[in-house]
Amino acid sequence: MADMEHSVCKEYVNLKPFNTLGINATARYLYPLYSEVELPAICQFADQKGLPLMPLGAGSNIVLHSDPDAVVMPILCKDKQITIHDDEVLLTASAGHNWHELVRWTLQHNYYGLENLSLIPGTAGAAPIQNIGAYGVEIKDSLVSVRGYCRLKKQFMLLTGDECEFGYRDSIFKRKLRNTFIITQITLRLSRTFSPNLSYDNLHKAVSHYPHKTLTALMISDTVCTIRKKKLPDPKQLGNVGSFFKNPLVTRQTLDKIRKKYTNAIAYTVNNDFYKLAAGWLIDACGLKGYRKGDAGVFQDQALVLVNYGKATGKEMLALAQFIQQQVFDTFNVLLEVEPCIYPYIIKKIAYTGN
Ligand code: EPU
Numbered sequence: 001m002a003d004m005e006h007s008v009c010k011e012y013v014n015l016k017p018f019n020t021l022g023i024n025a026t027a028r029y030l031y032p033l034y035s036e037v038e039l040p041a042i043c044q045f046a047d048q049k050g051l052p053l054m055p056l057g058a059g060s061n062i063v064l065h066s067d068p069d070a071v072v073m074p075i076l077c078k079d080k081q082i083t084i085h086d087d088e089v090l091l092t093a094s095a096g097h098n099w100h101e102l103v104r105w106t107l108q109h110n111y112y113g114l115e116n117l118s119l120i121p122g123t124a125g126a127a128p129i130q131n132i133g134a135y136g137v138e139i140k141d142s143l144v145s146v147r148g149y150c151r152l153k154k155q156f157m158l159l160t161g162d163e164c165e166f167g168y169r170d171s172i173f174k175r176k177l178r179n180t181f182i183i184t185q186i187t188l189r190l191s192r193t194f195s196p197n198l199s200y201d202n203l204h205k206a207v208s209h210y211p212h213k214t215l216t217a218l219m220i221s222d223t224v225c226t227i228r229k230k231k232l233p234d235p236k237q238l239g240n241v242g243s244f245f246k247n248p249l250v251t252r253q254t255l256d257k258i259r260k261k262y263t264n265a266i267a268y269t270v271n272n273d274f275y276k277l278a279a280g281w282l283i284d285a286c287g288l289k290g291y292r293k294g295d296a297g298v299f300q301d302q303a304l305v306l307v308n309y310g311k312a313t314g315k316e317m318l319a320l321a322q323f324i325q326q327q328v329f330d331t332f333n334v335l336l337e338v339e340p341c342i343y344p345y346i347i348k349k350i351a352y353t354g355n
Helices: 036-049 099-108 201-207 217-231 252-261 279-285 314-332 345-349
Strands: 010-014 026-030 053-056 062-064 071-074 080-085 088-094 143-150 155-160 181-191 239-243 249-251 267-269 274-277 296-298 305-308 341-343
Touching (some): 036 053, 036 181, 062 314, 099 217, 274 279, 279 314, 296 314
Parallel strands (some): 026 071
Antiparallel strands (some): 080 088, 143 181, 239 305, 249 274, 296 305
């Protein structure tokens, strides 16, 4: 049951500690959720105030362009439950669990399947929204269902994995159900038999020194952590939201055109017709790695990550993103799509301006 002492609504709260990009923005109201039973009342509170409700996980995939004139609701519910049927393990976890801690907990209990997704910042409830993925695995591969509150129907509902309409860094929660469905719980299917997924070349290489038979899921998790720590800045040290752009999908024709001029262009095959270009490589090839304007910059070790050196505003971060989009478009004729959620949503349409 909720700790009612904590579920207090506060006015005019600085959100800097609530977003990993470290943007200084003020929430009109901050109303934390400790138990899903409190959710209908918080929705009602927002409706009465005539304000949007803004659920927040760890704030690791959001760019605050302006002060949210909204009821910002950090989701802090933390229950979990395990059901075991032979080899199969069903883990049901409340939305507020820290994702990486949950992954490590599964591995300590010898439940396998999430090891490649180690050290991804954020919460369990936010993970399905962008269908988190890394090193050849996406959450959709193990997701059984998502429970949440539908604000239109005013009731809790269960969506199956198929109903979540997952795509690359995409789901129904980013589209049709944006603003109307609040995720409170996820159920994942794990296994008690370890079967490594080494389809991602860099990970395969990084574990190749372990004799195959001695490789454990914890070793994979540790290796993923090491790779991520080398490439990606720790949000506690340097504000960031991970990849700022999606890897763009292009046709064979576009890829061939680019490779005529840039023989080292990096791309992954999606199917016979489409390829995913490495957006980090595109930005890097434009000479923008390490580029900095004021306190908004392109991370020096991975150009796909934009960083806040301290006092950058959301507007400055997005102006930098737009500049990068323009440079990449002018050089490669490819449009980069911003990956994190932008508040307010309307300016998500940040795109090539055509001049
Ligand atoms: N590259 C460069 N220059 C750069 C950055 C990358 O040349 O500045 C090259 C790398 O050398 C590599 C290729 O681009 O050959 C791809 O880079 P990397 O392996 O780092 O992966 P990514 O495509 O940049 C994606 C995900 C990451 C995920 C990794 C590993 C997206 C948008 N990003 O990055 O996810 O950790 O693969 O699976 O799909 C995130 O979503 O926040 C995130 C970090």
